[in-house]
Amino acid sequence: MIEIKGLSKSFGDLTAVNDINLSVPKGEFFVILGPNAAGKTTTIKVMAGLMKPTSGSVHVCGHNIESEPLKARKRMAYLPDFPFLYDKLTPIEFFRFTGQLFGMSESHIQNESDSLSDRFSLGEFLSNPIESLSHGTKQRVAIVSALMHAPEVFVLDEPMVGLDPHHARILKDILRERANQGMTVFVSTHQLSVAEEMADRIGIMNQGKIVAVGSHSELQAANHDNKLESIFLSLTLKTDGRN
């Protein structure tokens, strides 16, 4: 579902992502961890089609994100840490807009937005202007609009920011359900608990490279450590030269 081959991305003299290779199969819940400026968001931005890679390629659902961006983006969804929403629209109008951009029928938009809005307790806010909503509620609106078209690949950058524990739980449950149904989930987060609890596989990035990848138990075995936190710290501090 996601194939990253020899991906590098430079900003002037700075190499933010340095020749990474990664394959995330269908239905996998993949969590990428890393310290600040490790290159996670840059990798995600290239995957989402927001910038061209310096070298290498990203394929989403078999489509090269550079040469076939529309085909790739039609089958995926991207949720940034601070999503853009049209502030004067109501959530219903925003759902209709994004649904129509994905070519969904009116009844399909209504069914999907109704059921997802129910799960995220958005009912009472659906007719209010988005500008009047709290940050967490806006985040929930963005999640619903991203999930409505049933993407095959869902890329999320720090999705738990602003969500209360109740709705964070709902999001995790939905992502798990969808992953079980075949959706590939690619999450970047600083919350190690999310990785421990949800991930089928975990990737740890540092200084533009993936320094470790595997399931939680594989990482534990490889690093002779039971706690993800200490594995994370040892891997990132070691290559960072800060130990």
Added chain:
Amino acid sequence: MDEIKQISHWRLLFKVNQIQNWRRLQSAVSSSRLHAFLMGLFVVGYAWLAFQLFSKGLHFTSSFPGLGPVLIERMIFLLFAFLFFLLLLSNVIINFTNLFRNRETHFLLTLPVSHQVIFRWKIFESGILASWAFLFLVTPLLIAYGETYNSTWHFYLVTPLFIGMFVILPGVLGSCVALFLARWLDRLAFQVAAMLVIILVIVFISSWLQPEIVTDEMLETRVLDVVDRLLARTQFSLFPFLPSYWVSSGITQWIEGAVMGALFFGLVLLSHTLFFGYIATTRSGSMFFSSLSAVNSRGRKASLWCITNTKKNGQLDFKPKLLDRLAKLFWWWSKSDSRALIVKDTLTFWRDTTQWGQSLVLLGLLVAYIMNLRYFSHRLTSDFWVDLTSYLNLGACALNLATLTTRFVFPQISLEGKRIWIIGMAPLGMKRTLMTKFLFSTAISMIVTMALVGASCMMLSVSAERMLYFILAIGVMAFALNALALGLGALYPNFREDNPSKIVSGFGGTLCLVLSFLYIVGMVGLMAFTSFWAFGGSSSLVFVFGCLGFLIVSFFLGWFPLRNGIHRMSSIEV
């Protein structure tokens, strides 16, 4: 069974943004009906006043047998030539921010919307933002032009078509230039190129507008020859490859009844609009994405005028830099937190190339204006014209000041964005934040405009006491206009927008421009009519009352919005 009805993405974007803008307008109207009424009044009042002025001016000019129609025609050509270049510049700047620094653009890039559709939508949006003021300006002029020549009804139907096509061309070209600049010029190269272009333009304009030596004998006996020589300076507006030439020729020929000639120019305009419009709207998507990716991938290189070196032997250097020392030198009486705010604002402004690029363009135009006043003043023989020119000069300088305050001071609070709480929560507090911003922008404006008025008065050979009077007057105006702009900026903040051009084109920005304009026209008029020396001279009592009136209006015009702005910011919830 509900069928999937595929709606074009462009139409969807148009609809969503239409709803957004309509609701913004509704909320602006409902939040203050008085302001909305004042705005409506200004729009209608401006249109009416401009029409009256243009009509009177055109009737006056056309009354010169033989010469009038020639002069009017050349003025139309000149107007459209200048407006073409201004529209082009405006489109480049707005397209740059709208294409590459816009959150909606980045949002759309992650959806199944083609790069081409995003680019098409953005140049449409930028074109409207860049051109609405142009349409507002030329409409009364063209109606007055039609009225002066008793044109037929179809002139008023055909002219909007010409103008519509004309507006599209700089919009399309501006977007192409923005793509080119973003793709090929990094910040340093852009800064150097911008400086060179501005210097070249100033040198070119200064050498181009040299005075014509005309003797009294020539004025009496060889009028046509003199007019010919003067018009030769405006020959560039007749360059047949300029779109302004096509639109001017089309309009002037239509009014003369030369329908075939007008149609020819209409078709020339149409073919170019279609050709370039087609390329931009159907073939530029991939170039747009390449440029956007280039902008997003650019390294943070040191700029040419990097005022704060951050590294020394690999370590961060926190010692005071040049700007800190300057702030301490000129702002010695203030606390260090106020100085920190000033340094931050200056650096932010300095590092945004489009911001100071626009300031330089304005200053360049002012330098060219002042240099040419020197030649102009030699032609003024009667006291009436000397007096009139000196007050018009004050008005021109004040209008420039109003442009600067509306464009750069008004968006100051909005540009702080959601980060405003960082300053608001600091011991500095909102009140001192606003006051520091106000005093700093007023000090800078005063230095620039007082020097400007002083230089222009010298060029006009105005006596020393009158020069002092005009300098003090512009100083007071700087206080009032800065307070007005900052106060209204705090009363009508737009924390969601990063683009200063869009912030300024909102309700608050327009209100600021309108009030500034009315204030300047009113105060310059008041000072002229109550002047002690000009236009026959008033009594000293009238003069004193005039000065008092000016001071009181200036104080309240600045104080009310600033005070309310401070109250608003103190209770703001972001």
